[in-house]
Amino acid sequence: MNTYYALIVPIILTALLSGCGGNSKPQSAGQVVPPAASSSQIPAEKEASLTYYLPTEDGLHILPATVKVKAADRTAKTAIEEMLRADRKSKYPLIPAGTRLKSVHVEDGTCTVNFTKELNQLQGETGQSLFIAMTVDTLTEFPNIKRVEFRAEGQLVKFQIDMRKQFLRDEAFIKQTKK
Numbered sequence: 001m002n003t004y005y006a007l008i009v010p011i012i013l014t015a016l017l018s019g020c021g022g023n024s025k026p027q028s029a030g031q032v033v034p035p036a037a038s039s040s041q042i043p044a045e046k047e048a049s050l051t052y053y054l055p056t057e058d059g060l061h062i063l064p065a066t067v068k069v070k071a072a073d074r075t076a077k078t079a080i081e082e083m084l085r086a087d088r089k090s091k092y093p094l095i096p097a098g099t100r101l102k103s104v105h106v107e108d109g110t111c112t113v114n115f116t117k118e119l120n121q122l123q124g125e126t127g128q129s130l131f132i133a134m135t136v137d138t139l140t141e142f143p144n145i146k147r148v149e150f151r152a153e154g155q156l157v158k159f160q161i162d163m164r165k166q167f168l169r170d171e172a173f174i175k176q177t178k179k
Contacts, residue, residue, distance in 0.1 A: 045070050045071075046070070046071040047068045047069065047070065047071060048068070048069060048070070048071040048073075048074040049066050049067070049068060049069075049074075050066065050067050050068075050069045050073075050074050050078060050079050050082060051064050051065070051066050051079070051138070051141045052064070052065055052067070052079050052080070052082050052083035052086065052134070052138040052141075053065070053083065053133070053134035053135075053137045053138050053174070054083065054086055054087060054090060054134060055087075055090075055092075055094050055130045055134065056175055057091060057092060059092065059094070059126065059127070059130065060126075060175075061173055061174065061175035062130060062133055062134045062137065062173045062174055062175065063174070063175050063177075064137075064174070065086060067082055069082075075104075076104045076106060076111060076113075076139055076142055076145060077101065077103075077104045079138050079139065079141065079142075080101050080104060080113060080135065080138060080139070081101055083134065083135070083138050084099065084100070084101060094122075094127055094130060094131060094134075095119070095122065095131065096118045096119060096121040096122050097118070098116065098118040099115055099116055099118040099119045100115065100116045100118075101113070101114075101115060101116075102114040102115060102116060102153070102154075104139075106142075106144060106145055109144065109145065109146035109147060110145075110146070110147045110148070110149060110166060111139050111145045111147070111148050111149070112148075112149045112151060113135065113139065113148060113149070113150060113151065114151040114152070114153070114154060115150075115151070115152050115153075115157075116152065116153065117152050117153045118152075119150075119152045119157055120152050120157060120158040120159075122159065124160075125159075125160045125161060128159045128160060128161050129161065129173070130173060132150070132159075132161065132167055133170060133172075133173035133174075134173075135148065135150070136148045136167045136168070136169055136170065137169055137170075137171065137173075137174065140168075140169040146168070146169075147166035147167065147168055148166065148167045149166050149167075150163050150167075
């Protein structure tokens with residue numbers, strides 16, 4: 001009889017302890033699972049629009065593009081990163097492969113934007129002009145930026161265009177859409 005109890009008791013205890021949870025996941029000891037929060041309890045992350053510019057397929061103009069980002073991420077740095085990302089995904093990328101943003105510094109209305117050395121590989125005055133226009137127009141969307149200086153690895157960018165100057169917003173390259 002003792003062997004009978006020795007076999008039955010562990011089986012019954014196992015059945016009782018495992019319960020009727022069905023598909024529930026086991027929890028670690030001491031782990032507290034908070035109740036599901038309703039949508040009214042979680043504050044919505046505020047969004048903001050971010051505008052950047054990209055070249056048209058014909059390579060003669062630029063067009064604005066808008067993306068939604070977290071309000072806290074609406075920065076000049078994020079705008080340039082979005083511009084670079086979108087250019088890489090385009091049918092005809094303008095910016096040389098491998099070009100990355102190193103830093104963005106804004107002081108007294110002047111934004112110094114520093115890229116990796118791959119930017120120096122951008123050939124042709126037209127392509128260089130488009131790149132300058134799309135970058136300057138992207139950055140001057142921010143009210144605290146009036147002028148833009150370009151750097152590659154902290155040095156002047158090596159373009160056919162004189163890069164020693166500060167560039168102002170110039171909407172001449174923006175393609176006018178018919179209304």
